Amino acid sequence: MGMMPGMGAGMTIHANDVSYDAYLANDRTLDDPEVIRVDRGERVRLRVINGATATAFFVDTGSIEATCIAVDGSPCQPLKGRRFPLAQGQRIDLMLSLPGEGGTFPILAQVEADIRQTGIVLATAEATIAKIGDLAREAAPYVTLALDEKLRALVPLPERKVDRTFRLMLGEEAGYRWTINGRVHGEHQPLDVRRGERIAIMFMNPTSMMHPMHLHGHHFQVVGSRAGQFAGPIRDTVIVPPHTPVMIVFDADQPGRWFLHCHHLYHMATGMMTELSIS
Numbered sequence: 001m002g003m004m005p006g007m008g009a010g011m012t013i014h015a016n017d018v019s020y021d022a023y024l025a026n027d028r029t030l031d032d033p034e035v036i037r038v039d040r041g042e043r044v045r046l047r048v049i050n051g052a053t054a055t056a057f058f059v060d061t062g063s064i065e066a067t068c069i070a071v072d073g074s075p076c077q078p079l080k081g082r083r084f085p086l087a088q089g090q091r092i093d094l095m096l097s098l099p100g101e102g103g104t105f106p107i108l109a110q111v112e113a114d115i116r117q118t119g120i121v122l123a124t125a126e127a128t129i130a131k132i133g134d135l136a137r138e139a140a141p142y143v144t145l146a147l148d149e150k151l152r153a154l155v156p157l158p159e160r161k162v163d164r165t166f167r168l169m170l171g172e173e174a175g176y177r178w179t180i181n182g183r184v185h186g187e188h189q190p191l192d193v194r195r196g197e198r199i200a201i202m203f204m205n206p207t208s209m210m211h212p213m214h215l216h217g218h219h220f221q222v223v224g225s226r227a228g229q230f231a232g233p234i235r236d237t238v239i240v241p242p243h244t245p246v247m248i249v250f251d252a253d254q255p256g257r258w259f260l261h262c263h264h265l266y267h268m269a270t271g272m273m274t275e276l277s278i279s
């Protein structure tokens with residue numbers, strides 16, 4: 001592929017353009033985390049919601065292998081893991097099988113590309129709870145689309161041809177101006193579609209940051225990236241990493257005007273929002 005501004009030798013990507021003095025899980029830091037009492041051998045379902053304004057995390061279940069069973073409220077084929085990316089606005093449902101012996105089981109969320117972390121603690125009745133530092137030993141990587149490339153929707157969209165494809169170029173301009181196809185919200189041209197059409201959107205991101213793109217009113221399926229085509233998860237918010245094209249499809253079955261925006265709320269506030277108009 002050709003060189004684009006910001007690509008090649010001088011390419012820099014970054015995260016956390018807004019930093020915070022505390023990262024919270026259920027309103028608390030790891031200085032005094034929420035402790036949820038659990039029973040030995042119990043099965044626990046965690047729904048983790050990234051409600052942060054400008055921060056993506058990795059959810060880490062530590063010593064317990066988790067099974068991802070849903071993302072953004074839509075079921076997926078079960079996928080095991082211990083560390084899951086979670087961008088702003090995304091949700092993930094994890095099933096945990098606790099061991100037969102008692103203990104404490106921290107569930108941590110580490111800021112991407114950073115050592116800071118937050119979390120909660122699952123603990124059996126008699127367990128003593130050791131202090132957990134709010135700095136991890138190593139910086140987390142950047143979040144990517146790797147999870148979505150592995151996840152498969154439990155109920156994929158039915159096969160049919162795409163009626164209309166939009167290419168949306170995410171943009172970054174001087175003065176913290178974040179754009180879609182070179183326009184900020186207010187100057188935007190709505191994506192006009194007809195009710196019932198199958199719509200594809202290809203996001204392209206030559207900017208220096210990841211953008212979690214969120215569509216109102218619909219769930220879409222993640223179906224393509226540099227990894228090729230796949231029957232990925234059904235979601236309403238998808239990670240669009242720098243320099244990685246991401247394809248989503250959905251059926252425009254809800255008439256009305258729906259926002260489509262970056263869920264980094266400072267990017268949204270400074271322009272990165274458009275509208276899907278279904279008539």
Ligand SMILES: [Cu+2]
Binds near residue numbers: 210211212
């Ligand atoms: Cu953004």
